[in-house]
Amino acid sequence: TRHSAGRTAAVLGCTVAAAAAALAEPAVLGHTLDLLLRRAPSGPAWTLLCAGVIAAEVALDGAAARLTGEVDGRSTAWLRRLGLARLLRTAPHHAARYAPGETAARLTAHAAEAGKVPAAVAHGVAALLPPLGGVAALLLIDLWTALAFLAGVPLLVLLLRAFARDSFTSVARYQQVQLATAGRLVEALAGARTIAAAGTADRERARILAQLPELGIEGRRMWRVYGGTTARSTALMPMLLYAVLAVGGIRLSAGAVGVGELLAAVRYAGLAAGVGAVTGGLAAVVRGRAAARRTAALFTLPVLEHGRAELPEGGPGTLELRRVRVVRGGSTVLHDVSLVIPGGITAAVVGRSGAGKTLLAAVAGRLTDPDAGQVLLDGVPLRELTAEALRREVGHAFDRPVLFGDTVGDAIGFGAGPDPGPGAVRAAGRAAVADLFVRRLPHRYGTRLADAPMSGGEVQRLGLARAFCHAGRLLVLDDATSSLDTVTAREVERALAHEIRPGTRIVIAHRLSSAARADLVVWLEDGRVRATGTHDVLWQHEPAYRTVFAADAETEVAR
Secondary structure, three states, X not given: OOOOXXXXXXXXXXXXXXXXXXXXXXXXXXXXXXXXXXXXXXXXXXXXHHHHHHHHHHHHHHHHHHHHHHHHHHHHHHHHHHHHHHHHHOOHHHHOOOOHHHHHHHHHHHHHHHHOHHHHHHHHHHHHHHHHHHHHHHHHHOHHHHHHHHOOHHHHHHHHHHHHHHHHHHHHHHHXXXXXXXXXXXXXXXXXXXXXXXXXXXXXXXXXOOOHHHHHHHHHHHHHHHHHHHHHHHHHHHHHHHHHHHHHHHHHHOOOOOHHHHHHHHHHHHHHHHHHHHHHHHHHHHHHHHHHHHHHHHHHOOOOOOOOEOOOOOOOOOEEEEEEEEEEOOEEEEEEEEEEEOOOOEEEEEOOOOOOHHHHHHHHOOOOOOOEEEEEEOOEEHHHEOHHHHHHHEEEEEOOOOOOOOEHHHHHHXXXXXXOHHHHHHHHHHHXXXXXXXXXXXXXXXXEHHHOOOOHHHHHHHHHHHHHHOOOOEEEEEOOOOOOOHHHHHHHHHHHHHOOOOOEEEEXXXXXXXXXXXXXXXXXXXXXXXXXXXXXXXXXXXXXXHHHOHHHHHXXXXX
């Protein structure tokens, strides 16, 4: 409401003014009728006044409808921007707290429902004025007629109270089941090839739709509550109107009220009975509140804050970890890691599965912050760097890269910095040994990604090319050559040493050859640095180190 305060106030103003016109209409119409029946000279003037009041009500309702659309759209867009910005500013492991399908549902359907709340509240406030004003007018016209209507008001209040209570519970549960189903659906779509290969399509369909019966139950319950309340209020309204008409007729025959006053009383009774129409607005607010809680959960994700420091010019890229500790799910994954990687060298991080290699890479490139300790690049803590300096000088390549952009060239040039230009894109493609297969595509680097079928290794090479295109003083390769054959991996390593901007390289290594070619090996075991040194020294003096590469070593010997 604060975000769209001006437009929401305009909606409230138009709806209140329209309600005021609706309240004035019966009185003006009734008085005009009495004047016309008496053939009073002022009758035509009052007839024009009636037309003006009706026209004003119609115009104000139209303006309120237009403004409501604007408020709904602006509020929804703002919620989506805020949620998306928080998702992109948090650490990846925090963003992964919600399944992709759940996140999509929170930012689409639920944000749209929540965005309707400000205007719905304004309409709800204005919707109360005609019933309250109608009751007040009835009291002014004739006390007995008013009492005939008021006899049924307690029943209306009880109906609305029960509706608000019951609908909130059913709506919240409905949205919760909807999120879970959306999460399973997106998960299945992402793993469609695995499902097809495993022949488990029927089982996955059953898993995705497992909660569909519960969704149906909650949906039917929600509409039963709404329909039951509407039906009861619809049945109650005519009874109240008939009571007013009957009492008013008796009062008319007794000469206590005139024909125009009776007409006005019946119209005001209709307005007063409109309290039942508040049900629809109340339902929108209830749904919006429940949806807002779902969407607002994204706003609680912690932001990866940046500082204002810059890196020293010409720094070699020395990386230092000081007693770094990282906790995930209540368990310590990295235990007080202290490490210095001199600038300009290639350091291979090795260890068995689950040793903490990928997490160390994420901490080194500040994709996440340690729970304790510090990470420094050329003497500057990564937390203190500006976002621009961090991403300009620290690059990443991953084992399963995601390609962004319309074309292959766009995917390689994708980054926060300025457009690298076609020459730099092609040079990065050559360094990642991607140029050969890209030149076979219909439009080479201008080929749309959707029209470029690629293997896992080719996608990985484009991910490497993107990292090479924006390489800074520190480049982190998180198992980024795992899908490449040995020959291609060696070509990439040579290009990394001689063709890419000089700097420090951290390589999460699983291949024996990658560790052997590194200047320094960091051996992780159970989240601790067990040893550091050259590959040859560790191989000769640490028998347990050799077991890390036992399977790969046998393959190398066979070759």
